Amino acid sequence: MVEAILPTKLRRRRRWPASLYVGGFIVAGLLIIAILAQQIAPFPFDQMHIRDRFSAPSWRYWAGTDEYGRDIFSRLLFGSQLSIALGVTATVISMIAGVPLGLFAGYRPGFASETIMRGLDVMMSFPPIMLVLLILAVTPPSLLKTSVAIGILFVPPIARVTRSVALDLMSEDFVEAARSRGERSWYILLRELLPNVWPVLMVEASLRVVFAILLGAVLSFLGFGVQPPQADWGLMISNGRSFVDQAPWISLAPGLAMGLAVIGISLLGDGLREKLDPRHRGAN
Amino acid sequence: MSPLLDVRDLTVRYAGESGIITAVRDVSFALHPGQALGIVGESGSGKSSIAGAILGLLGANAETAGKIIFAGRDLSTLPPAQRRAVLGSEIGSVFQDPFTALNPAIRVGQQIAEPLVQHRRVTPTAAAKRAIELLAEMGIARPAEAARAFPHQLSGGMKQRALIAAALACEPALLILDEPTTALDVTVEAQILDLLAALRRRKSVSLLFISHNLGVIRRVCDDVAVMYASQMVERGATTAVLGRPLHPYSKGLLASLPPLAASARRFRLPSIPGQMAGSPKPEAGCVFSPRCPFSEARCNAGPVDITGPADGHQVRCWKADRIGAWPLPEPINTPELIFLRGNALLNVTELRKTFQARSGLAAWRFSFAARPRLSRDTGEVAAVDGVSLALSPGEVLGLVGESGCGKSTLGRVVLQLLRKTSGSVEFDGEDVSQKPEQALKNFRRQAQIVFQNVGSSLNPRLSIGEALARPLALFNLVPPSGRTARVEQLLDMVRLPKTYRLRYPHQLSGGERQRVAIARALATEPRFIVCDEPVSALDVSVQAAVVNLLADLRDEFGLSYLFISHDLAVVAQLSDRIAVMYRGRICETGRTEDVLAPPFHPYTKALLASVAHEAPIELEQAGPVKPGGCPFRPRCPDRMAVCETDTPPLHPMSATHSIACHLTTLKQGTSSGSVVPGFASFR
Numbered sequence: 001m002v003e004a005i006l007p008t009k010l011r012r013r014r015r016w017p018a019s020l021y022v023g024g025f026i027v028a029g030l031l032i033i034a035i036l037a038q039q040i041a042p043f044p045f046d047q048m049h050i051r052d053r054f055s056a057p058s059w060r061y062w063a064g065t066d067e068y069g070r071d072i073f074s075r076l077l078f079g080s081q082l083s084i085a086l087g088v089t090a091t092v093i094s095m096i097a098g099v100p101l102g103l104f105a106g107y108r109p110g111f112a113s114e115t116i117m118r119g120l121d122v123m124m125s126f127p128p129i130m131l132v133l134l135i136l137a138v139t140p141p142s143l144l145k146t147s148v149a150i151g152i153l154f155v156p157p158i159a160r161v162t163r164s165v166a167l168d169l170m171s172e173d174f175v176e177a178a179r180s181r182g183e184r185s186w187y188i189l190l191r192e193l194l195p196n197v198w199p200v201l202m203v204e205a206s207l208r209v210v211f212a213i214l215l216g217a218v219l220s221f222l223g224f225g226v227q228p229p230q231a232d233w234g235l236m237i238s239n240g241r242s243f244v245d246q247a248p249w250i251s252l253a254p255g256l257a258m259g260l261a262v263i264g265i266s267l268l269g270d271g272l273r274e275k276l277d278p279r280h281r282g283a284n
Numbered sequence: 285m286s287p288l289l290d291v292r293d294l295t296v297r298y299a300g301e302s303g304i305i306t307a308v309r310d311v312s313f314a315l316h317p318g319q320a321l322g323i324v325g326e327s328g329s330g331k332s333s334i335a336g337a338i339l340g341l342l343g344a345n346a347e348t349a350g351k352i353i354f355a356g357r358d359l360s361t362l363p364p365a366q367r368r369a370v371l372g373s374e375i376g377s378v379f380q381d382p383f384t385a386l387n388p389a390i391r392v393g394q395q396i397a398e399p400l401v402q403h404r405r406v407t408p409t410a411a412a413k414r415a416i417e418l419l420a421e422m423g424i425a426r427p428a429e430a431a432r433a434f435p436h437q438l439s440g441g442m443k444q445r446a447l448i449a450a451a452l453a454c455e456p457a458l459l460i461l462d463e464p465t466t467a468l469d470v471t472v473e474a475q476i477l478d479l480l481a482a483l484r485r486r487k488s489v490s491l492l493f494i495s496h497n498l499g500v501i502r503r504v505c506d507d508v509a510v511m512y513a514s515q516m517v518e519r520g521a522t523t524a525v526l527g528r529p530l531h532p533y534s535k536g537l538l539a540s541l542p543p544l545a546a547s548a549r550r551f552r553l554p555s556i557p558g559q560m561a562g563s564p565k566p567e568a569g570c571v572f573s574p575r576c577p578f579s580e581a582r583c584n585a586g587p588v589d590i591t592g593p594a595d596g597h598q599v600r601c602w603k604a605d606r607i608g609a610w611p612l613p614e615p616i617n618t619p620e621l622i623f624l625r626g627n628a629l630l631n632v633t634e635l636r637k638t639f640q641a642r643s644g645l646a647a648w649r650f651s652f653a654a655r656p657r658l659s660r661d662t663g664e665v666a667a668v669d670g671v672s673l674a675l676s677p678g679e680v681l682g683l684v685g686e687s688g689c690g691k692s693t694l695g696r697v698v699l700q701l702l703r704k705t706s707g708s709v710e711f712d713g714e715d716v717s718q719k720p721e722q723a724l725k726n727f728r729r730q731a732q733i734v735f736q737n738v739g740s741s742l743n744p745r746l747s748i749g750e751a752l753a754r755p756l757a758l759f760n761l762v763p764p765s766g767r768t769a770r771v772e773q774l775l776d777m778v779r780l781p782k783t784y785r786l787r788y789p790h791q792l793s794g795g796e797r798q799r800v801a802i803a804r805a806l807a808t809e810p811r812f813i814v815c816d817e818p819v820s821a822l823d824v825s826v827q828a829a830v831v832n833l834l835a836d837l838r839d840e841f842g843l844s845y846l847f848i849s850h851d852l853a854v855v856a857q858l859s860d861r862i863a864v865m866y867r868g869r870i871c872e873t874g875r876t877e878d879v880l881a882p883p884f885h886p887y888t889k890a891l892l893a894s895v896a897h898e899a900p901i902e903l904e905q906a907g908p909v910k911p912g913g914c915p916f917r918p919r920c921p922d923r924m925a926v927c928e929t930d931t932p933p934l935h936p937m938s939a940t941h942s943i944a945c946h947l948t949t950l951k952q953g954t955s956s957g958s959v960v961p962g963f964a965s966f967r
Contacts, residue, residue, distance in 0.1 A: 173741040182728030
């Protein structure tokens with residue numbers, strides 16, 4: 001009712017959602033820090049200061065030092081490179097594989113789609129850590145391999161989300177109108193379905209980056225993925241675990257960094273969804 | 285006598301993203317015990333916000349001002365708990381969509397008993413008994429069974445009856461109905477309206493009836509209030525307002541209703557130009573003046589007050605006593621075409637389309653009855669069951685029937701969006717139903733479709749220009765450099781400004797979106813368009829303009845339409861011939877004037893009576909019918925022994941008129957038509 005009486009006047013001025021600004025600012029900041037880690041960091045990430053073990057945050061060590069006297073702030077900067085690379089690579093891999101599968105399954109339900117979706121269900125029924133370990137255990141660990149493994153693990157949820165949105169869209173009349181013009185499948189998939197699935201995928205992808213960073217932390221903790229003395233945020237948190245009572249800052253700093261990244265990426269995803277949606281553009 | 289409900293200066297505002305929108309402005313009315321007041325208006329006029337304000341159902345972004353005095357208490361100042369106690373026990377409400385209003389997981393009887401337990405402190409067993417009685421009062425044949433049923437087991441009409449029963453369970457003094465029959469078929473609508481009229485007499489309950497449908501209001505209400513752009517523009521006794529409307533908007537609304545009669549090709553429906561303003565400014569002048577043919581400078585000189593006796597016929601127009609009838613459009617100079625059989629553009633022969641309710645493993649049934657037995661039951665349903673029809677170039681064939689009769693499926697099988705089970709579809713001499721998809725390119729260009737749902741027929745992510753340019757690129761009809769010009773030409777053809785090229789669907793109103801959808805269909809330069817309920821979702825004032833547009837395009841380009849609708853009056857307005865469909869079969873077909881004049885198929889007769897809001901049909905939409913025999917027999921008032929065993933073929937009454945009914949053979953046996961009850965003349 002309310003929507004029906006809204007004015008439909010076209011306006012040139014476009015307002016961008018605030019979440020896009022804030023999220024974009026945080027994510028851009030993190031990226032710059034990750035790229036310039038070498039230049040910004042006051043110490044090399046693996047330099048030990050034996051006499052300054054467990055020192056609290058101070059002017060010399062902004063975020064304190066760990067059990068070997070390594071500067072946590074410097075390690076945080078270098079760790080951001082690993083964590084962000086892991087999260088983004090894993091998400092991109094899962095989207096590249098998951099989106100086409102989901103679109104196809106939504107566009108053409110049938111035996112093939114059913115087989116794909118049930119196969120993905122089987123994948124989802126494995127405990128995630130076990131599945132990744134299965135992939136990683138047989139070969140020597142590396143960051144890229146961890147990303148690929150996590151990416152594969154995230155294919156089923158991406159495909160499911162894509163499929164459910166695509167299935168809904170298939171019952172829309174504009175898809176039927178495209179079919180009545182005799183449009184080819186690729187056109188319907190790419191021009192009619194994908195742009196309408198995209199906003200939902202943006203939100204899902206921003207969540208997946210976050211999950212990937214968290215899962216990467218778990219894997220590092222178990223000894224797969226990042227190898228000491230290098231450390232991503234997850235590994236730093238788990239290392240600090242034993243000293244939480246005497247030196248809480250060891251875990252606190254990477255924890256806060258991860259929290260900030262999560263908020264930034266989620267806001268960015270949300271803002272992009274709104275920005276990409278023509279319904280939020282122009283009118284209103 | 286003090287009024288039961290006294291609404292004074294009700295104003296409802298919504299805080300939207302674009303600022304504050306006033307949905308209802310200073311609306312006052314009184315409803316006396318036992319009275320029925322109708323509120324009419326198009327979508328966005330604020331009529332549903334009135335109901336929402338009385339029921340306290342408006343969202344958190346709504347703000348109301350004014351008094352809502354119900355039985356001596358001002359509802360708007362009552363604390364929430366007391367207000368809830370009034371609602372449900374003293375005020376009942378029924379909403380538009382019976383298909384979603386009932387909880388699918390709870391038995392119907394329990395949902396009717398719930399308010400009794402809640403408000404009247406009745407024991408659950410007594411309430412359950414009362415629920416069955418209520419269902420019986422609503423005219424449901426086997427009330428105990430209906431009470432035990434889950435909502436999905438009931439038809440739409442039965443669900444709406446159950447909802448009315450629930451609303452009346454606590455014997456409220458006031459029943460608020462918001463578009464209660466809009467989602468129902470005309471035959472079912474007629475039954476529900478009869479039920480409401482009977483209940484009103486029997487229980488002396490007051491009705492506040494909100495609808496966009498003037499015919500429905502006419503049938504139920506003593507008084508009517510016409511809403512336009514947040515204001516009440518006219519109010520009075522139904523006979524006065526609908527019989528002798530004073531406000532130009534009411535006049536236009538009544539004039540744009542298509543009459544239930546065949547219309548010559550030259551004639552167009554009177555329509556109200558333009559559309560309702562999104563944010564009206566009544567302080568600057570009459571809100572209707574931009575669309576009003578009688579408008580003059582004084583109309584925009586300042587606010588217009590509603591005048592007239594407080595209990596009589598009131599109108600918000602300063603020169604209401606000086607204006608004449610709504611202007612009729614000039615007849616268009618177009619010849620009446622005579623269509624010859626034999627040179628048909630579209631020839632559908634014995635078309636069948638079946639669907640399987642279950643497939644794969646789910647289709648297998650295992651029974652232990654006598655001995656373990658495995659059987660396969662796909663639950664096959666024939667949506668289209670042996671339909672033959674022909675369509676000449678430039679001809680419009682109207683296809684009428686209730687929801688679920690297979691009319692939309694027929695349209696999609698004709699367009700090869702669904703593939704036939706058997707039969708053939710010949711287009712321009714070629715059997716397109718045999719061809720693979722790749723070979724249909726030429727057919728796809730020549731045969732297009734326009735949908736009912738204006739919300740989903742355009743891709744929200746494509747601008748209007750992109751959507752219209754795509755068919756041009758796909759069929760390479762216009763070189764890339766000329767596409768913008770052609771898009772503007774297409775917009776012009778559907779009477780939209782050229783600048784709409786840059787807009788997105790959400791920036792258009794429903795009527796404008798439907799025009800774009802029509803332009804998109806026209807972009808391929810088709811010869812044949814399936815119009816699947818193209819105006820059913822539109823407001824009456826917009827509907828007439830779109831029907832006129834379709835008629836203009838038909839005459840200009842010699843288009844053929846398969847015009848699918850449940851609205852017999854709209855179909856009659858546009859169609860040269862009509863086919864009436866029931867359960868996948870055509871039960872009557874002929875020229876529009878033949879079909880609308882007796883003799884009728886009993887089903888056509890029932891449809892006509894429902895649309896005219898005259899003779900009620902007692903019969904409920906029937907469940908599954910055993911195959912063999914006439915599909916209409918369970919609902920037919922004139923069924924005979926032969927109807928149980930033989931399916932009646934289409935029997936020619938004249939060169940242009942055929943009826944599938946056993947009465948036709950009887951009629952030829954006797955000399956006088958009136959001997960046969962089913963063919964007694966209509967009215």
